[in-house]
Amino acid sequence: MIYICDENITMLISQMKKITIKDIAMEARVSISTVSFVLNDKGEKMGISTAVIKKVQAVVEKLNYRPNMTATSLRTGRTKSIGLIVENISNPFFSVLAKVIEEEAVKIGYRVFYCSTDNDDKRSSEIVQSLLQANVDGFIITPTEKLDKSIDQLLKMKVPVVLIDRYFLGQDVSHVVMDNYEGAYSATSHIITHGRKNIAVINNDSGMIQMQLRENGYIDAMKNSGIYNELLTLHLDYHSSEEQKIEKIVRFFESNKTIDGVLFLANYMGLAGLQAFQKLGLTLxxxxxxxxxxxxxxxxxxxxxxxVMEQPINDIAVKTVQLLMSQMQSENNYIVEKVLQKGKLVIRNSV
Structure with missing residues (x-):
């Protein structure tokens, strides 16, 4: 006969099969219902003593218990998960944003499902439907140009949703974005104060609100200084390759040799621009x-x-998670919040 201490028995059970609340009840010598109440933070409400609650919690930790998410979802209607839909997770802006959102979600016991749309409307809509089928508890979305109908669907279903980085005018939904107009106005003004007069702006053709606001900020800063020239605006095809963007920038600057300053309204356009300037032999x-x-x-x-005009990524991500949690906890009683976060001009040596 072989004798094994309780700790080793516990380890063997953990390795042999998935731990259940029945195992916890047996180990703690309490009823299954007691374990259930403790796991669902209803111990005190149900009159369970502090000593018993602590005893059950100790056994849960000892057995390394992990709740069955499917069973929990069926019982509570929640999966403790968030659907995060962004434009492109490989873009440093969105990858850092996603990382902070995940860190904030983990703190409150939620997991995050990441999805990239590549700014494709059809794919975006399909992703929303897939995550709905996965029964996520809420959505954080960087919407594509025509995703407003899918968001309307979420609002009608009363699914918690917060938009991030961009939004739709007239749609009553919480969002957290940078003050894009002010950021572009400040960046353009900074170039102007250094004596530049023929300042170009490079935008994409997506038509999304954040890009429109950035371009409007540039236009107003130029007009207020009396130096606006509509011919110094270039719109790049969002879905074109980097090589195509570089070539179009090269042709634009070859046709406008008086340009002495330029504002790129997204980093991937700025990166293409730097390569174009290298081809043109321009020095900064x-x-x-x-x-x-x-x-x-x-x-x-x-x-x-x-x-660069740096977006307050950490502030945006933290506030977004807070707004989503508020919706998920308050259900019909939450307040729609539309938050603007101010960007920061990080001054280096290119101006």
Whole structure:
């Protein structure tokens, strides 16, 4: 006969089969219902003593118990999960944003499902439907141009949702975004104060609200200084390749040789621009003053380092999770909040 201490028995049970609340009840010598109440934070409400609650919690930790998410979902209607839909998870802005959102979600016991849309409306809509079928408790979405109908569906179903980075005018849904207009106005003004007068702006053709606001900020800063020239605006095809973007920027600057400053309204356009300038033989900031929205490792490593309008990623992510949790906890009693976070001009040596 072999004798094994209780600790080793516990380890063997953990290795042999999935721990259930019945195992916890047996180990703690309490009823299954008592374990259930403790696991669902209803111990005190049900009159269970502090000593018994602590005893059950100790056994839960000892057995390394993990609740069955499917069973929990069927019982409570919740999966403790969030669907995060962004434009492109490989973009440093969105990857850092997603990381902070996940860190905040983990703190409150939630897991995050990541999905990238590549700014494709059809794919975005399909992702929303897939996550609905997965029964996620809430959505954090960077919407594509025509995703407003899917978001209307979520609102009608009373599914918690917060938009991030962009939103739709007239849609009554919580969102957290940077003050894009002010950011572009400040960035353009910074170039102007350095004596540049022929300042171009490089945007994409997506038509999304955040890009429109950035372009409007640039336009107003230029008009207020009396130097606006509509011919110095270039719109790039969002879905074109990097090589195609570089070539179009090269042609644009070859056709507008008086340009002495440029504002890129997204970092991937700024990266394409730097490669175009290399082909053109332009030196910064002697020939051209440059600022880009959204930071990137390449901007810091470039010679000279590139001045950027940095989005407050941490603040945006934390506030977004807070708003989503408020909706999930309050259900019909939450307040729609539309939050603007101010960006920061990180001054380097490209202006």
């Amino acid at each position: 900031p002697h020939d051209l003053s440059v600022i880009s929205f959204d930071d990137h490792d390449s901007f810091r490593l470039h010679s000279p380092p590139i001045t």
